[in-house]
Amino acid sequence: MNQHMKKTHAGGMILLLNALFISSTVLSIPEANIKENKDPQKFEKHTLSPGMIMAGYQGWFDAPDDGANRGWYHYGKSGKFEPGFSKVDMWPEMTEYEMQYVTAFKYADGQPATTFSSHDESTVRLHFKWMKEYGIDGVYLQRFVGEIKSESGLSHFNKVMTSAVKSALEYDRTLSVMYDMSGMRSEDVDVMMADWKALMKDFGFDKRSRFPNYLFDRGRPVVAIWGVGFNDNRKYNLDDIEKLIRFFKSEEAGNCSVLLGVPTYWREQGNDCIKDSNFLDIVKMADIVHPWFVGRFNEQGYDAFKPLIGKDQKWCDEHHLKYMPVVFPGFSWNNMYPESKNSFVPRNHGSFFWKQLSGAASEGAQMIYVAMFDEIDEGTAIFKCAKRVPVCEGSKFVPIDDDIPSDHYLWLTGKAGQLLKEKKQVPTHKPIQHVTK
Numbered sequence: 001m002n003q004h005m006k007k008t009h010a011g012g013m014i015l016l017l018n019a020l021f022i023s024s025t026v027l028s029i030p031e032a033n034i035k036e037n038k039d040p041q042k043f044e045k046h047t048l049s050p051g052m053i054m055a056g057y058q059g060w061f062d063a064p065d066d067g068a069n070r071g072w073y074h075y076g077k078s079g080k081f082e083p084g085f086s087k088v089d090m091w092p093e094m095t096e097y098e099m100q101y102v103t104a105f106k107y108a109d110g111q112p113a114t115t116f117s118s119h120d121e122s123t124v125r126l127h128f129k130w131m132k133e134y135g136i137d138g139v140y141l142q143r144f145v146g147e148i149k150s151e152s153g154l155s156h157f158n159k160v161m162t163s164a165v166k167s168a169l170e171y172d173r174t175l176s177v178m179y180d181m182s183g184m185r186s187e188d189v190d191v192m193m194a195d196w197k198a199l200m201k202d203f204g205f206d207k208r209s210r211f212p213n214y215l216f217d218r219g220r221p222v223v224a225i226w227g228v229g230f231n232d233n234r235k236y237n238l239d240d241i242e243k244l245i246r247f248f249k250s251e252e253a254g255n256c257s258v259l260l261g262v263p264t265y266w267r268e269q270g271n272d273c274i275k276d277s278n279f280l281d282i283v284k285m286a287d288i289v290h291p292w293f294v295g296r297f298n299e300q301g302y303d304a305f306k307p308l309i310g311k312d313q314k315w316c317d318e319h320h321l322k323y324m325p326v327v328f329p330g331f332s333w334n335n336m337y338p339e340s341k342n343s344f345v346p347r348n349h350g351s352f353f354w355k356q357l358s359g360a361a362s363e364g365a366q367m368i369y370v371a372m373f374d375e376i377d378e379g380t381a382i383f384k385c386a387k388r389v390p391v392c393e394g395s396k397f398v399p400i401d402d403d404i405p406s407d408h409y410l411w412l413t414g415k416a417g418q419l420l421k422e423k424k425q426v427p428t429h430k431p432i433q434h435v436t437k
Contacts, residue, residue, distance in 0.1 A: 046215055052367045075103075124167050132171040179224065221256050246285075329347050350430055
């Protein structure tokens with residue numbers, strides 16, 4: 001172990017604190033990419049298969065002086081992150097973070113609250129360490145098309161990608177790319193295609209001999225396209241989606257297996273889905289269907305919702321598609337949208353989350369997507385969140401329930417994955433986490 005300086009940010013002042021840092025043992029990216037790896041067991045581990053539980057990973061949080069030059073990105077409003085100007089509803093449990101940034105928020109005792117930056121490699125490394133510790137297979141790393149169009153956004157998300165690649169190798173976790181098309185326009189299709197070509201060149205995601213930890217499905221790299229068929233007036237259309245699917249499945253793009261992120265009511269084209277006679281034909285061009293459920297129900301309404309999962313699974317089976325439904329621990333975006341009437345879905349000490357895990361399995365789902373690993377702005381994060389949160393006027397933060405540990409949602413995710421892999425029933429009653437003090 002060697003000495004490393006731990007940095008926090010407070011306004012324009014940098015505070016330097018001593019901390020212990022374990023030096024990384026992973027290869028640099030160029031070395032990792034050119035090293036041949038033909039271990040069939042490793043390939044099997046990173047293949048889409050029954051029992052696999054993957055989470056979404058946003059990686060979009062920045063702090064001043066983290067090197068990204070994006071300020072309090074995704075933390076604050078109007079360029080500020082201070083009382084009355086917060087976009088996040090939950091606060092991370094900061095005990096284990098190497099790099100911490102002091103904020104304008106304070107705890108009840110007057111102590112300043114710190115937070116992390118996704119731009120720091122040590123942050124991503126810690127998150128992948130937790131994935132390994134709790135048995136979470138890996139993550140779909142988000143690539144926001146609206147972000148990677150700009151030099152600043154591309155630089156940040158490339159930095160996060162590099163950190164994720166190194167961390168996935170170190171902790172033997174699975175990685176896949178998910179393109180989020182929110183805010184995209186038709187002309188940005190070319191941006192997506194060029195970005196994937198660059199990722200193949202830089203990281204070798206299309207070749208297991210170069211990066212063995214990339215997610216494959218039936219011998220092909222998995223690329224996710226999220227935001228297909230939503231009826232919220234998006235500036236792209238089904239022709240654009242067809243073009244993207246054909247591209248990703250081409251030899252030029254590595255003959256990918258394509259996951260489509262679709263609305264909740266995609267199969268019947270109801271409520272949140274467009275009405276288009278060609279929509280299901282486009283869905284059938286893909287390989288994996290991934291409907292979005294976040295905020296569609298609470299614990300009381302889940303029993304009435306659950307049969308939809310079984311019907312979705314049956315449709316996908318009949319059309320030779322794989323199916324990956326979403327579960328989420330709860331929801332909250334009061335600070336981001338204080339006037340919203342549907343801004344909170346309670347976590348209920350983890351029972352809501354477990355009910356979905358059990359329910360999806362009982363309806364025949366064999367693989368699950370957890371929304372999300374790190375999204376504290378919409379209150380869906382499963383990583384370690386704090387019980388002790390800042391207190392102030394103008395912003396209200398939601399603490400983790402006092403009677404469960406901060407890692408409870410990581411533990412529940414890993415527990416469900418273990419049961420699914422062992423082909424055991426996921427019980428309806430939430431298991432008890434025994435904490436060693």
